[in-house]
Amino acid sequence: MSIEKATTSVQTAIGVAHSKLILIGEHAVVHGQPAISLPFPLVGVEAIVDYVPGSVKIDSTFYHGPIESAPESLHGLTSSIKATLEHLDMPCEDLLIRIKSSVPPGKGLGSSASVAIAVIRSLFSYAEANYTMGDILRLADISEKHAHGEPSGIDTLTITSELPIWYKKEEPIDLIEPQGDFHFIVADSGRTGDTRLAVESVRKLIKSAPKRIQAKLERIGELTHRARNALETASKQLLGQMLNEAQKELEALGVSDAGLNRLIYFARQEGALGAKLTGGGNGGCVIALAENEMHSKKLCEKLKKFGAHAVWSFSLRKKRD
Numbered sequence: 001m002s003i004e005k006a007t008t009s010v011q012t013a014i015g016v017a018h019s020k021l022i023l024i025g026e027h028a029v030v031h032g033q034p035a036i037s038l039p040f041p042l043v044g045v046e047a048i049v050d051y052v053p054g055s056v057k058i059d060s061t062f063y064h065g066p067i068e069s070a071p072e073s074l075h076g077l078t079s080s081i082k083a084t085l086e087h088l089d090m091p092c093e094d095l096l097i098r099i100k101s102s103v104p105p106g107k108g109l110g111s112s113a114s115v116a117i118a119v120i121r122s123l124f125s126y127a128e129a130n131y132t133m134g135d136i137l138r139l140a141d142i143s144e145k146h147a148h149g150e151p152s153g154i155d156t157l158t159i160t161s162e163l164p165i166w167y168k169k170e171e172p173i174d175l176i177e178p179q180g181d182f183h184f185i186v187a188d189s190g191r192t193g194d195t196r197l198a199v200e201s202v203r204k205l206i207k208s209a210p211k212r213i214q215a216k217l218e219r220i221g222e223l224t225h226r227a228r229n230a231l232e233t234a235s236k237q238l239l240g241q242m243l244n245e246a247q248k249e250l251e252a253l254g255v256s257d258a259g260l261n262r263l264i265y266f267a268r269q270e271g272a273l274g275a276k277l278t279g280g281g282n283g284g285c286v287i288a289l290a291e292n293e294m295h296s297k298k299l300c301e302k303l304k305k306f307g308a309h310a311v312w313s314f315s316l317r318k319k320r321d
């Protein structure tokens with residue numbers, strides 16, 4: 001075995017991150033209303049750092065090569081990498097960062113934030129350095145600003161949490177402890193959305209019809225408050241109703257398209273207590289609330305047959321003592 005290979009096998013570090021879903025509050029959260037987001041552990045990212053002499057290189061599905069030559073779409077990530085190395089007082093050299101992700105990009109699941117957080121954690125691990133939550137959020141936010149322009153910050157916060165998050169701009173983060181078991185289905189439309197464009201389209205609507213659009217954003221805020229109450233009182237029927245009502249407002253904002261609506265209406269037709277888009281919209285995923293675990297499994301199968309690109313079922317459960 002060569003010295004280089006021996007060094008590589010010894011100097012290896014791993015960082016991981018799960019993804020996230022917005023349950024309710026999309027778009028309104030950008031304009032000062034609250035939102036509820038959920039950790040989504042079924043898809044995630046693993047970043048592996050190895051010692052390899054030369055420039056810092058990335059090895060991923062989308063790009064393999066030095067960070068200086070990375071495409072525009074990865075500039076946020078490469079900026080986060082450079083900032084992390086600077087924070088750790090490490091030279092920007094002699095590293096190979098391999099990224100393995102099961103989070104589909106452009107689907108509202110926090111792909112860019114998951115990748116950034118996994119990579120940042122792997123670099124801290126490689127340096128054998130401790131980090132604070134503030135370190136992770138600050139360094140990941142560099143990547144998020146490239147990806148989304150003006151991110152709310154909800155993605156990075158949820159990806160670093162194990163509990164649902166109540167998020168409102170410029171207010172302390174609050175964790176929500178569900179008092180019952182809630183069974184969700186996430187279905188991928190197969191089409192990529194663009195959060196930055198969707199956020200910008202709502203911003204333009206506000207300029208053209210400020211009173212009407214502001215009223216819709218405030219309505220989403222009211223629904224979000226009631227959805228929190230539903231989680232904390234184990235009221236599945238109320239939560240489902242809030243999801244359906246929020247979807248009406250999102251459709252009125254022009255961020256839900258025919259493909260998403262088709263999946264949402266089908267899920268409701270098959271007994272979902274509520275269903276709506278999740279994330280920026282105009283592509284991406286929908287989230288539906290099932291009656292129970294058995295119904296969740298059946299709904300998954302039906303959505304697959306109906307044409308959903310991918311389907312996941314997961315449960316939000318009351319914490320057991």
